Amino acid sequence: xxxxxxxxxxxxxxxxxxxxxxxxxxxxxxxxxxxxxxxxxxxxxxxxxxxxxxxxxxxxxxxxxxxxxxxxxxxxxxxxxxxxxxxxxxxxxxxxxxxxxxxxxxxxxxxxxxxxxxxxxxxxxxxxxxxxxxxxxxxxxxxxxxxxxxxxxxxxxxxxxxxxxxxxxxxxxxxxxxxxxxxxxxxxxxxxxxxxxxxxxxxxxxxxxxxxxxxxxxxxxxxxxxxxxxxxxxxxxxxxxxxxxxxxxxxxxxxxxxxxxxxxxxxxxxxxxxxxxxxxx
Amino acid sequence: xxxxxxxxxxxxxxxxxxxxxxxxxxxxxxxxxxxxxxxxxxxxxxxxxxxxxxxxxxxxxxxxxxxxxxxxxxxxxxxxxxxxxxxxxxxxxxxxxxxxxxxxxxxxxxxxxxxxxxxxxxxxxxxxxxxxxxxxxxxxxxxxxxxxxxxxxxxxxxxxxxxxxxxxxxxxxxxxxxxxxxxxxxxxxxxxxxxxxxxxxxxxxxxxxxxxxxxxxxxxxxxxxxxxxxxxxxxxxxxxxxxxxxxxxxxxxxxxxxxxxxxxxxxxxxxxxxxxxxxxxxxxxxxxxxxx
Numbered sequence: 001x002x003x004x005x006x007x008x009x010x011x012x013x014x015x016x017x018x019x020x021x022x023x024x025x026x027x028x029x030x031x032x033x034x035x036x037x038x039x040x041x042x043x044x045x046x047x048x049x050x051x052x053x054x055x056x057x058x059x060x061x062x063x064x065x066x067x068x069x070x071x072x073x074x075x076x077x078x079x080x081x082x083x084x085x086x087x088x089x090x091x092x093x094x095x096x097x098x099x100x101x102x103x104x105x106x107x108x109x110x111x112x113x114x115x116x117x118x119x120x121x122x123x124x125x126x127x128x129x130x131x132x133x134x135x136x137x138x139x140x141x142x143x144x145x146x147x148x149x150x151x152x153x154x155x156x157x158x159x160x161x162x163x164x165x166x167x168x169x170x171x172x173x174x175x176x177x178x179x180x181x182x183x184x185x186x187x188x189x190x191x192x193x194x195x196x197x198x199x200x201x202x203x204x205x206x207x208x209x210x211x212x213x214x215x216x217x218x219x220x221x222x223x224x225x226x227x228x229x230x231x232x233x234x235x236x237x238x239x240x241x242x243x244x245x246x247x248x249x250x251x252x253x254x255x256x257x258x259x260x261x262x263x264x265x266x267x268x269x270x271x272x273x274x275x276x277x278x279x280x281x
Numbered sequence: 282x283x284x285x286x287x288x289x290x291x292x293x294x295x296x297x298x299x300x301x302x303x304x305x306x307x308x309x310x311x312x313x314x315x316x317x318x319x320x321x322x323x324x325x326x327x328x329x330x331x332x333x334x335x336x337x338x339x340x341x342x343x344x345x346x347x348x349x350x351x352x353x354x355x356x357x358x359x360x361x362x363x364x365x366x367x368x369x370x371x372x373x374x375x376x377x378x379x380x381x382x383x384x385x386x387x388x389x390x391x392x393x394x395x396x397x398x399x400x401x402x403x404x405x406x407x408x409x410x411x412x413x414x415x416x417x418x419x420x421x422x423x424x425x426x427x428x429x430x431x432x433x434x435x436x437x438x439x440x441x442x443x444x445x446x447x448x449x450x451x452x453x454x455x456x457x458x459x460x461x462x463x464x465x466x467x468x469x470x471x472x473x474x475x476x477x478x479x480x481x482x483x484x485x486x487x488x489x490x491x492x493x494x495x496x497x498x499x500x501x502x503x504x505x506x507x508x509x510x511x512x513x514x515x516x517x518x519x520x521x522x523x524x525x526x527x528x529x530x531x532x533x534x535x536x537x538x539x540x541x542x543x544x545x546x547x548x549x550x551x552x553x554x555x556x557x558x559x560x561x562x563x564x565x566x567x568x569x570x571x572x573x
Contacts, residue, residue, distance in 0.1 A: 084448060118449065119444075119448035121441065121444055127464070128464045128569035129463075137460075141451045141455050174569055194449050
């Protein structure tokens with residue numbers, strides 16, 4: 001299986017049999033060990049193809065980093081994993097994504113999928129509500145209204161996001177009064193409160209200062225014990241520091257997907273090498 | 282090339298012009314409000330402030346009641362319409378027609394709406410003048426305002442609210458109800474204040490709907506009775522209409538003072554309502570925006 005996932009994946013007919021092989025062997029092995037299995041994913045914005053034949057497996061309790069220059073499709077790919085592209089007008093997807101063995105386009109309700117696959121955005125997205133209500137929002141929309149239960153979830157989530165000590169006396173203050181770094185960690189806590197198994201992060205530190213960035217990175221490393229994390233990042237250093245696996249996207253194609261250490265020390269593709277050594281980007 | 286001195290001079294001239302324009306509006310308002318209130322209070326007698334056939338109390342109550350009914354009416358039609366336009370409508374033909382209908386509605390003269398109200402709510406239902414019909418007529422007038430304010434308020438919210446909520450698995454409706462509407466509450470509130478102002482001041486649309494008479498028995502609390510103050514299906518002359526009636530048709534000697542007093546009361550009502558509503562939305566805004 002490891003060879004399969006580290007296989008260089010390009011596009012085009014020549015690769016078709018190889019992909020078939022990946023798919024078959026995957027089915028034989030059972031999908032349970034992967035959080036996501038993506039097969040032959042194409043995505044179009046109207047006439048423009050933004051993702052071309054993506055095949056990859058995302059492993060449980062790992063941090064998978066998606067890197068590549070702007071417009072390469074990495075964020076689009078991330079948003080496809082919890083179907084946040086559903087609201088984008090003219091967005092069309094073909095191919096298959098399995099989440100814990102189930103086809104997310106056919107077998108899983110998109111709302112239920114997003115309960116399990118949380119998302120943290122580039123800009124912190126606190127709601128204009130109190131800190132408590134921000135964190136309690138996920139459980140609330142899932143129908144939990146017991147005050148004691150909510151309070152427990154809020155505390156637990158804030159602790160997990162290592163922001164409880166900073167915020168425990170300010171739970172009734174508006175979340176909009178927090179600093180950017182605090183807001184982002186609050187949003188992570190809010191995501192955790194919804195009890196997901198996967199956290200998707202879309203350049204979560206690009207709007208933050210270095211100290212806040214470090215806190216988020218430490219947090220991601222801490223969280224991967226219990227969660228599967230997929231992170232889109234502009235910073236190759238960040239991918240290197242925290243991820244176990246790295247996927248390099250270019251012009252909508254998945255150029256290379258490998259263990260982070262291998263990818264950064266001995267990239268097997270010339271374009272990957274050119275990108276990670278800074279020759280373009 | 283313009284010299285530095287010229288640049289500075291034209292800059293200060295334009296600044297003065299803008300400050301002057303803004304200042305003029307404030308001076309005009311203060312002078313106007315002051316004039317109306319002083320004139321009204323001067324000729325006021327205690328009897329005028331009483332409830333009953335000789336006072337203005339009944340009209341005051343009718344005005345408040347009608348505005349409340351009209352606001353409810355424009356809220357339950359205008360806010361959903363605004364939500365539809367901002368959140369659900371695409372760029373198709375239907376949206377185009379809805380938008381055009383609302384714009385046309387906004388430019389209807391109020392007397393036309395009044396006559397329509399007379400036809401639809403009085404003649405066709407075979408009822409007498411009543412407050413409810415008046416409130417519906419005012420709702421029609423304020424519907425476009427409430428709709429466009431709601432739509433603009435929703436559209437101006439940061440996209441992050443929507444994303445954050447949807448990303449947690451909330452449905453579109455949960456997002457609108459729990460996040461978006463509360464977030465634009467202060468702005469919708471402002472729209473409702475303006476709508477209420479329209480209701481306070483409206484006369485033409487009420488002439489043939491709410492009627493020009495009022496007969497309230499303040500001891501009668503049987504809501505089905507036509508003299509019960511709270512019965513919306515009774516005739517109810519509002520202050521604005523009363524002013525008009527006093528200045529054009531009334532024959533009794535203190536009609537002019539009565540009209541001035543009515544104007545003063547109406548003015549105080551509008552100003553205090555507007556201040557109270559602004560204070561409320563400021564409080565909410567502050568609560569949501571974080572106390573920094």
